[in-house]
Amino acid sequence: MSGKTLLTKIQDKTAVIGVVGLGYVGLPLAVEKAKAGYKVIGFDILPNRVEQVNQGINYIGDVVDEELKEIVNNGQLQATTDYSLIADVDAVAICVPTPLDKYQQPNVSYVESSAKSIAKYLHPNMLVVLESTTYPGTTEEIVQPILEETGLKVGQDFFLAYSPERVDPGNKVFNTKNTPKVVGGVTPECTNVAAALYRSVLEGEVHVVSSPKVAEMEKILENTFRNINIGLANEMAILCNKMGIDIWEVIDAAKTKPYGFMAFYPGPGLGGHCIPIDPFYLTWKAREYNYHTRLIEVAGEINNEMPDFVVDRIMKILNRYGKALNGAKVAVLGVAYKKDIDDYRESPVMEIVKLLEKYNADFVTVDPHIKNFRVDGKEYETVPLTDELLASADIVLITTDHTAFDYEAIASKAKVIFDTRNAMKGVQKIEADYEKL
Numbered sequence: 001m002s003g004k005t006l007l008t009k010i011q012d013k014t015a016v017i018g019v020v021g022l023g024y025v026g027l028p029l030a031v032e033k034a035k036a037g038y039k040v041i042g043f044d045i046l047p048n049r050v051e052q053v054n055q056g057i058n059y060i061g062d063v064v065d066e067e068l069k070e071i072v073n074n075g076q077l078q079a080t081t082d083y084s085l086i087a088d089v090d091a092v093a094i095c096v097p098t099p100l101d102k103y104q105q106p107n108v109s110y111v112e113s114s115a116k117s118i119a120k121y122l123h124p125n126m127l128v129v130l131e132s133t134t135y136p137g138t139t140e141e142i143v144q145p146i147l148e149e150t151g152l153k154v155g156q157d158f159f160l161a162y163s164p165e166r167v168d169p170g171n172k173v174f175n176t177k178n179t180p181k182v183v184g185g186v187t188p189e190c191t192n193v194a195a196a197l198y199r200s201v202l203e204g205e206v207h208v209v210s211s212p213k214v215a216e217m218e219k220i221l222e223n224t225f226r227n228i229n230i231g232l233a234n235e236m237a238i239l240c241n242k243m244g245i246d247i248w249e250v251i252d253a254a255k256t257k258p259y260g261f262m263a264f265y266p267g268p269g270l271g272g273h274c275i276p277i278d279p280f281y282l283t284w285k286a287r288e289y290n291y292h293t294r295l296i297e298v299a300g301e302i303n304n305e306m307p308d309f310v311v312d313r314i315m316k317i318l319n320r321y322g323k324a325l326n327g328a329k330v331a332v333l334g335v336a337y338k339k340d341i342d343d344y345r346e347s348p349v350m351e352i353v354k355l356l357e358k359y360n361a362d363f364v365t366v367d368p369h370i371k372n373f374r375v376d377g378k379e380y381e382t383v384p385l386t387d388e389l390l391a392s393a394d395i396v397l398i399t400t401d402h403t404a405f406d407y408e409a410i411a412s413k414a415k416v417i418f419d420t421r422n423a424m425k426g427v428q429k430i431e432a433d434y435e436k437l
Helices: 004-011 026-035 047-054 065-073 083-088 109-119 138-148 188-201 212-243 247-254 278-289 294-304 306-319 348-358 387-392 407-413
Strands: 016-020 039-043 077-080 091-094 126-130 158-162 181-185 206-209 329-333 362-366 372-375 378-381 395-398 416-419 433-436
Touching (some): 004 188, 016 026, 047 065, 047 077, 065 077, 083 109, 091 109, 109 138, 126 188, 138 158, 138 212, 158 188, 158 212, 181 188, 181 212, 188 206, 212 278, 212 294, 294 306, 306 395, 306 416, 329 387, 348 372, 387 407
Parallel strands (some): 016 091, 039 077, 181 206, 329 362, 329 395, 395 416, 416 433
Antiparallel strands (some): 372 378
């Protein structure tokens, strides 16, 4: 099969592009494809999400509100729950969640379901790209067989590739459009067609690899690298605390070296949908090859224990004032897993909240980007940060270093501060009893 027909459609922007899953990955990708001049159809199982897109209402921090409204109003982007419209698209990207189950095993049911929905309407000369982060082999072991059950053959009748998403929520420099893209197709022509589509949409380099497995492993390596190095920073923070050494000063000194060192920072634990989860896809897959990924699992254990370490530190700080955590007023500043975003998926604050509940602390949460959140089925509302709140708290716990927080006010109004992010670094005068992680 020649890819000329689809390549021509890509080159003249007449190809219709589908995006399955309109979340943190899918919506920004759909927007960029529409901005590049393609007609884009977004598919999602959530009617509310589809309705918001069709009204031009943005719900993703990395999407510009005005851009979404413009491309919706001019007909470049529409959303639907009707998967039969996949029959009208020339290329479709799968951007659905790949969570872990309670046994730390990959749940690829959303990928399977999406592949089956696409298979019903798969047609010759069509491109399918999986973008969801997953274990090496998913594209060829799960998606390809489902699509080929139609009787169409990959590389002969349709194209199939894997290209991992690299979204970094809140990053002011790199976004979907300018971040380099990795693409690996099942056949060389699959790679060429997928790469051509991404090159027509993105400003970042499109780096092609020899297979979907290489591209899948590449994404796992990225996030495992971060997971392990953050685990090291957290372990150093615990040790430095015992030794009476400022870990933040240690890191600042180490990063003066122009080679051989990359700064990673400790914190109250790992958050987000990628770094705490992705390495365990590989841990699970490695068992198939009778290999135990020791370093990954140890780093995961260290990172998962940080919320307990934080709450233990709170107890020790309060003890100095003759107070127990039971009944203590704790102001938790930050719910999101990183600064200046509204995403609290896998946020370590979820575990901290559960521990504060367990020890009967009288706590409130503050986050200018999040109005409410849910932990184990229980709904919590955030409150505004006020001078009265700071003054009344027995301890102020900084868990997310949002730019919007008034750190000068925190420094002058709070009685006791425990800073897990070194957020107060630039404050000249801190009147409170102040401790860092």
